[in-house]
């Protein structure tokens with residue numbers, strides 16, 4: 001019998017149990033199971049959907065400003081509980097505490113933006129579109145909406161979704177990652193404390209059974225997904241086949257181009273954080289450097305070697321650490337396998353992090369930073385998303401060659417160019433087939449009042465996540481045309497199609 005604390009679900013404003021299956025949540029720094037997580041069955045998810053459905057009519061008719069005030073209150077509560085929230089993230093995800101703080105802050109900014117929903121919900125009005133006829137468009141809530149989120153940002157990515165959805169008058173069922181659900185649950189409880197009525201936000205923990213119920217239940221009108229590309233593609237196809245509006249954000253393999261004129265020390269510093277921050281478990285991480293010219297590649301590698309030697313790897317709770325463990329043992333084995341494969345494929349392993357030891361944490365999932373030179377497009381380590389602390393350098397001769405590589409890659413989430421040449425930067429940003437582009441900015445993650453999304457197989461759907469696109473994703477446009485004929489005026493019959501001619 002497991003004596004671990006049990007995490008259930010949050011349905012109708014109550015913490016509940018549900019589902020006969022369970023899994024364990026581990027601390028990746030120790031390798032120990034710390035919590036038992038109940039996996040919702042179909043019935044439990046249906047209860048969550050029913051609660052969301054019941055809460056919808058009243059919430060939809062709540063004045064937008066009152067809904068927005070809940071977001072303003074939630075922002076304050078998130079700030080007040082920052083330490084507790086980040087401790088939960090680090091205990092289950094492994095990222096170092098300052099990185100968890102960064103994630104929380106980005107999440108809070110999305111809550112802040114959602115509190116502007118009344119402004120975004122303002123419609124469009126045209127007077128006298130015909131004789132005494134006025135017309136306007138308004139943006140109405142969809143009903144029950146749902147979100148399915150990945151492990152790597154357990155606070156931020158859910159906050160990309162449900163705050164704007166509920167601020168627009170929808171109700172929501174969230175299915176977080178089963179690897180690190182505790183911080184997500186605490187945020188949902190804080191939302192209740194902020195005044196969100198029971199049933200407006202429900203959280204079901206679970207796996208494929210829970211997700212499939214959300215994808216097929218006709219009461220769910222829209223699904224937002226963030227996770228790996230194979231699952232994103234499945235979510236998009238299945239959700240669309242069941243008549244839902246779907247946005248499904250997938251994986252990535254982001255390239256950073258370093259031009260011969262770049263400020264190499266600054267580029268190296270930027271690349272260090274982008275490649276190894278959060279152990280490379282970010283969809284906007286930089287796992288590939290495309291160096292233009294051998295001299296550039298040699299200088300970048302020399303700089304990276306110096307900086308990597310200074311890196312501190314250890315538990316995310318210990319002050320001064322740069323990088324914590326990978327999220328699970330299975331993921332650790334997978335990433336280590338990619339490093340083995342890179343060696344077998346003929347890339348040059350310049351820094352090998354496979355043997356790293358963290359005293360007192362021998363069972364933790366620690367992998368040191370790894371650096372490859374001579375990575376080539378045909379290699380698996382070039383093509384596939386590794387999602388670990390593995391950076392590869394690809395050598396090319398020209399900017400065009402670098403851009404052709406990026407454009408040919410299946411993913412198009414993020415990219416950046418390091419250069420001092422404005423013309424090259426402008427050509428790059430104008431033409432590259434990638435959704436989010438940085439110039440001397442390694443992680444060009446849009447701020448909360450822009451929207452986030454990749455191109456190609458990094459996003460299935462039309463509208464991007466959060467920002468202005470989210471207000472459109474979570475509402476449908478209705479256009480009303482109105483005329484009030486004067487009393488006593490008889491109007492003739494008209495058989496031709498009405499027009500302004």
Ligand code: NAD
Nearest residue numbers: 149150151176177207208211227228231249250251252283
């Ligand atoms: P994942 O695809 O394994 O899981 C994401 C969600 O899908 C989880 O809630 C999980 O329970 C659910 N899921 C997993 N398998 C499923 C199945 N067979 N059927 C239905 N649901 C299933 O992703 P992850 O490992 O949690 O997260 C890492 C991935 O997320 C990486 O590929 C990363 O690039 C991507 N990601 C993308 C973005 C983005 O904005 N594009 C942001 C963060 C993470």
